[in-house]
Amino acid sequence: MQMQIDRTGGQIAMSGEFTFTDHIPFKQMVTEILAAPGKAVVIDVSKLDFIDSAGLGMLLLARDEAKKSHRELILRRPSGQVKRMFAVTKFNTLFKVEE
Amino acid sequence: MSVAAAVPLIDQDQLELLQAALDPDELRAMLVALPTAAAAGLAAIEAALAAGDLPQARKAAHVLKGSSSSLGAARLAELARMIELELATADEIAAHLPPLGETIGATTDALTRAAERL
Amino acid sequence: MSPVMSTVETTVDDRVVPEGLTDARILIADDDPLCRRLVAGVLRAQKFTNIAFAEGGLSAVEQVRRFRPDLLLLDMQMPDMSGLEVCRQIRAQPDFADAPILVQTATVDRKRMGELFAAGASDFLSKPINPSELIARVVVHLDRWNSLRALRDYRERISGELEAARRMQVELLPDPITLQWAARTADLRIASYNRSSSELGGDLWGMLPINNGAFGIFLADFTGHGINAALNTFRLHALIHEYKGLHDDPGALLSMLNERLVRLLRVGQFATFMYVVVDHRAGVLKCASAGAPPAILIQGANGRARLCDSSGFPLGVERGVRYRTSRRKFPVGSLLLLFSDGLSEFPDATGGRVGDDGLKAALDACGPALTPQEVIQRLCATAGMSDSCPLPDDTTIVCLDRRAMPRSRGQSASGHGSSDRAASQPAANSSHGGR
Incomplete structure (x- = not known):
């Protein structure tokens, strides 16, 4: 998985495959972006090809962290397998998802 | 003898290292024991030469070298090293035995004095 | 100030062997009784108490089996068996395959050193014996060996427990x-x-x-x-x-x-x-x-x-x-x-x-x-x-x-x-x- 972070814009763009092996860099990234001031945090997943249950778990953790800092977490434009996973686990109702 | 001139009788640095690392009674006992061991080594070399067993003579010299060098008897160790490694014939070795005997005597005196100072 | 200076100086000479190492079993193999006594004396002065001796190569191999030392100090040249052969035979014993063997030698021949390492020597000690070098190397190798054994024991225990847990999970x-x-x-x-x-x-x-x-x-x-x-x-x-x-x-x-x-x-x-x-x-x-x-x-x-x-x-x-x-x-x-x-x-x-x-x-x-x-x-x-x-x-x-x-x-x-x-x-x- 690759990540690009835009601190001032409060946005993380993820690409590739999001699995258990990514948990440390992802956590760091979330901590970093929540440390910067702003309102909503957007995770752009449009270039993410694959997510497993560990990846979904990390999104839940990120949502929890965001909530603690009174920020909203938005998932932007899921597609393919990621979109299907969001549908089957109803994550699309748990998170604010922008199409 | 050239060796006698080139190498000091006692390696004072080595003695100081031992003094710093060992119980004084134990060190004294070892310094006093060395001459007896050296005399036994000399006798072993002579016996080996008499039997025409050059390798055995070198082995005896090797043992003598080990204990004497570690206990600071530098010149004695150097003579033993020459017998073990440098001298080619039985005659050459035999020619080195009288100075070896003299060095054992001198070393004994020096170590006894050193032991008394401990 | 002088107190600081003196502290620095004393640490050099009065370096204490860490507790827990001094009960290590050390085998001294040397054919010269005076050398055995000297090495043992240096170790005892540092509170090592568990010391045994071997008078030759054969007896070293035998003592390794019986005394089960944590560390072996081996004289390279002994009359009955070469240090090289002693190393090989000891390394062939499964229990002693990784324990430290420190070889004492006066002659530093690079080719010989290579052969000895290949035969299983862990390190070298120079002759004449330098007491602080001896203690320093003994401590380093005992420490390393203890950590290795602790890790190995830990791994064995954990894998045993994991296996038991796995069987329990299969039973679910x-x-x-x-x-x-x-x-x-x-x-x-x-x-x-x-x-x-x-x-x-x-x-x-x-x-x-x-x-x-x-x-x-x-x-x-x-x-x-x-x-x-x-x-x-x-x-x-x-x-x-x-x-x-x-x-x-x-x-x-x-x-x-x-x-x-x-x-x-x-x-x-x-x-x-x-x-x-x-x-x-x-x-x-x-x-x-x-x-x-x-x-x-x-x-x-x-x-x-x-x-x-x-x-x-x-x-x-x-x-x-x-x-x-x-x-x-x-x-x-x-x-x-x-x-x-x-x-x-x-x-x-x-x-x-x-x-x-x-x-x-x-x-x-x-x-x-x-x-x-x-x-x-x-x-x-x-x-x-x-x-x-x-x-x-x-x-x-x-x-x-x-x-x-x-x-x-x-x-x-x-x-x-x-x-x-x-x-x-x-x-x-x-x-x-x-x-």
Whole structure:
């Protein structure tokens, strides 16, 4: 998985495959972006090809962290397998998802 | 003898290292024991030469070298090293035995004095 | 200031050997009694007390066997055996294969040194003996050896405990006799496959007998794998059996399990869960799912495989979720496949994944003559998964088959499924119903 972070814009763009092996860099990234001031945090997943249950778990953790800092977490434009996973686990109702 | 001139009788640095690392009674006992061991080594070399067993003579010299060098008897160790490694014939070795005997005597005196100072 | 200066100076000479090292067993092998005494004297002055001696090479080899030293100080040249040979013989003893051997030598011949290292020497000590060098090297090597042994002991203990835990986890799975009984009563065949990516897994499946031959089959998959996920499978197993009254009501069971798990699991942990009650008399399935991969169902002898909607919040994410029960026909001739995402998302040699649709197509290609365990083998092969390949994720597959009776009388009900449970680990395990 690759990540690009835009601190001032409060946005993380993820690409590739999001699995258990990514948990440390992802956590760091979330901590970093929540440390910067702003309102909503957007995770752009449009270039993410694959997510497993560990990846979904990390999104839940990120949502929890965001909530603690009174920020909203938005998932932007899921597609393919990621979109299907969001549908089957109803994550699309748990998170604010922008199409 | 050239060796006698080139190498000091006692390696004072080595003695100081031992003094710093060992119980004084134990060190004294070892310094006093060395001459007896050296005399036994000399006798072993002579016996080996008499039997025409050059390798055995070198082995005896090797043992003598080990204990004497570690206990600071530098010149004695150097003579033993020459017998073990440098001298080619039985005659050459035999020619080195009288100075070896003299060095054992001198070393004994020096170590006894050193032991008394401990 | 002077106090600081003196502290610095004293640390050089009065370096103390760490506690716990001084009871190490040290063997001194030297043919010269004065050298043995000198080395022992230096060690004793540093409070080493457990010292033994060998007067030659042969006796060194023998003493290593009897005294079992933690460290050997070996004179390279002894009359009966060369230091090289002593090293080789000692290294050949399994217990002493890695313990430190410090070789004492006056002659520093580079070629000889290479040979000695190759024969198993750990390090060299110069002669004449330098007491502080001797102590420093002894301490370094004893320390290293102690850490190595501690690590090794730790690893052995942990792997022993993991193995015990693994066996306990295998015991959570349905035992072959119960499966066989259920299959026979319901007049169908059951096959299963369960393999973890490491010793312990986060997958769990089970069979819950209800009544009149009806039974429930569940398949759970916790986030992640390894010990954390495995402990959660034990929790879930206990919870499921706590709510026996709900075993006939999939939606209610899932709702209850969710309420309990939401309170037990940490944020980010959850389980996908599929529960199906099989009522062969009525020819129906009652299903509820918590975000599990879709079950694949072939309805009736002429049916085509299709994916059953399995959407729902995974267990343990949100409070107050009401899971719905859906009903499906399951007449004679039907087949139901449940699987964890370890199968559909297994990356094959080219990194491709078979996916839910790929499995559906593969199931359609399986003729009715195949036994359910053959169906499972086909699906694994389609996913590119072999019994020997390592798995990135825990994988469970359960196949319920009403398509055919056992093909011959010779293949009796007791012929399969009652095999050793360990066999259910890598290979598909099956239970036959019928007569």
